[in-house]
Amino acid sequence: MATKVMRYQIIKPIDCNWDLFGKVLRDIQYDTRQIMNRTIQYCWEWQGYSSDYKIAKGEYPKTRETFGYSDMRGYAYDKLKSIYQRLNTANLTTSITRAVQRWKTDTKDVIRGDKSIACFRADVPIDLHNKSMNIEKSDDGYIVALSLASNIYKKELDRNSGQFSVLINEGNKSNRDVLDRCIAGQYKISASQILREKNKWFLNLSYSFEISKPDKSRDNILGIDVGIVHPVYMAVYNSPARRSISGGEIDNFRKQVQKRIKELQLQGKQCGEGRIGHGIKTRVKPIEFAKDKVANFRNTINHKYSKAIVEFAIKNGCGIIQMEDLKGINTDNVFLKNWTYYDLQQKVKYKAELEGIEVKLIDPQYTSQRCCKCGYIHRDNRPEQAKFKCIDCGFEVNADYNASLNIATPDIDKIILEFLKCET
Known part of the structure; x- marks a missing residue:
């Protein structure tokens, strides 16, 4: 059983005004x-x-x-x-x-003594029991009936019911699909929350559903290589199937925002009274907004890429997805530091497990230097960032494709270790 949360903004109450509901x-x-x-x-x-x-x-x-x-x-x-x-x-x-x-x-x-006793702040979310919510679809949109007030409080409010009906912003198709499945009973509504952010109220709808069991008919392995030229390069073991995702979309957006941040920083030094406000917080507010845009873009792109990866795995009958363990990522690699590859991997893992696909993390060492054809490992096998040419057998191919095929190989960690032992 898996549990997820989807956020919906509360647009307005249906059976009272905002003054009372607020x-x-x-x-x-x-x-x-x-x-x-x-x-x-x-x-x-x-x-x-x-x-x-x-x-x-x-x-x-x-x-x-x-x-x-x-x-x-x-x-x-x-x-x-x-x-x-x-x-x-x-x-x-x-x-x-x-x-x-x-x-x-x-x-x-x-x-x-490693942690202080929990103290909940004024912005603590309001808890909703799973039976305190009911979702319906109307001509106006999606209406959620929220049981909030006790019998004592409803009398104080001069209301016949402690339940309040609200119209929510259903958002995109994925958000609407969740609501429709909750209404149809395909998803089970779990304990949820109402929270307030920037003077707006939101419903964090929690729902649960059964996870697909591993499909034994999928016996292929999909290898995922992440890098600079291609954020994602996919290849299937013992198959010609492959797919790459270009890095231009990510890099261009990041450069645009970084350029805008520099412009805002320069403007902040020469800003007028409108930007001075109460001090530094007012001056840096536009910069923080630009950084939020980067974070939102990363999240959106990683959802998009992870979905594409899992769909490619299903299409090619892959029961396992193997990816590099990026815990020891090179901190000198500016691009990899600026992009949340760990977040991408987490999204892939989550989506894959829902489809009954196992995700394995392998040691990335030497996967870019190993020849996927003959198995020979040498640093000179990769003379350029995008090119791979084995100095032993002469095999030549795209470097990211070669790495992804190595990552897709069963027990690749052990194979590389055995080769290195023999070489020494």
């Missing part, structure tokens, strides 16, 4: 923060009590015998439900569960 969201967000911080406090107090109990009696106390609950979630809920009465009870439970999970994750680091 007030409800702010009130519930405030209460959510208090609830989660109080829950963390209870967990910390229980940890201290447990430690003292262990010292005194040689064993840790049992939560059920001490509090009457199997864990801290029940105890916190019983304490907090009468204090914070504006939240839908299912959402209250979800917030408490999230805080307890955070505590469990941090406990060891907190005790060692």
Whole structure:
């Protein structure tokens, strides 16, 4: 089972005005923060009590015998439900569960002094239980019914229901497909969140679905080489199938933005009062905006490339995708540093696993110097960036294609290691 999150902007409430809906969201967000911080406090107090109990009696106390609950979630809920009465009870439970999970994750680091006790800020997301949402498609678009207010709070608001219907911006086709599949029951809605960014409210819709099982009929291996001339070069082991993606799209955009950033930096030195504002933050704001554009472009391109890679693997019956392990990437390579190849690999891995394709990372050492035809390894085999010519057998081919064929070879790490042993 896989779980993903898709973000949708809340355009407007359907059954009330923004003044009321905004007030409800702010009130519930405030209460959510208090609830989660109080829950963390209870967990910390229980940890201290447990430690003292262990010292005194040689064993840790049992939560059920001490509090009457199997864990801290029940105890916190019983304490907090009468204090914070504006939240839908299912959402209250979800917030408490999230805080307890955070505590469990941090406990060891907190005790060692490596991490501070979690403290949730004012912008904490509002939790939504999976049963607190219902999605429908109408002539106006996609409507999401959100159960937010408790019975007590809805009376305070003079409403007949604690549920609020909102119109969301469905975005592109991929976003709409997710909504349609949730409506059809193909995807199961999971606990989700509402959050606020730059005075806009968004729904982070969480959904889950079954992952495809590995397809045993796919016995081919796809090798992926990443580089400068071609960000991605693909080749299939023992097959003529190959495909490359040109790097011009990435490099041109990066150069354009870097040029624009330099122009903005020069403008900042000679800016008028409109750019001076409250100081340095106002001056660098356009530069930060330009950097955000680069990050968004990288994310979009990596989604595009990863989709193309997985589709190529499926088309050629590949059950395995092999890529270079880039953890030891050369920090002198400016292009590879400026482009998030690790992010690309993560997206490939995620999309491939959904299709039942295994992803393996191999040691990239010598894959660019090895001849994919005879197996001979030598640094002189690659006289130029884009050219490969084996000095042993004379085989000549595109350097990236040669590297991708090597990467696609089964057990290539062991093959290279054996060759190097024999050479020495």
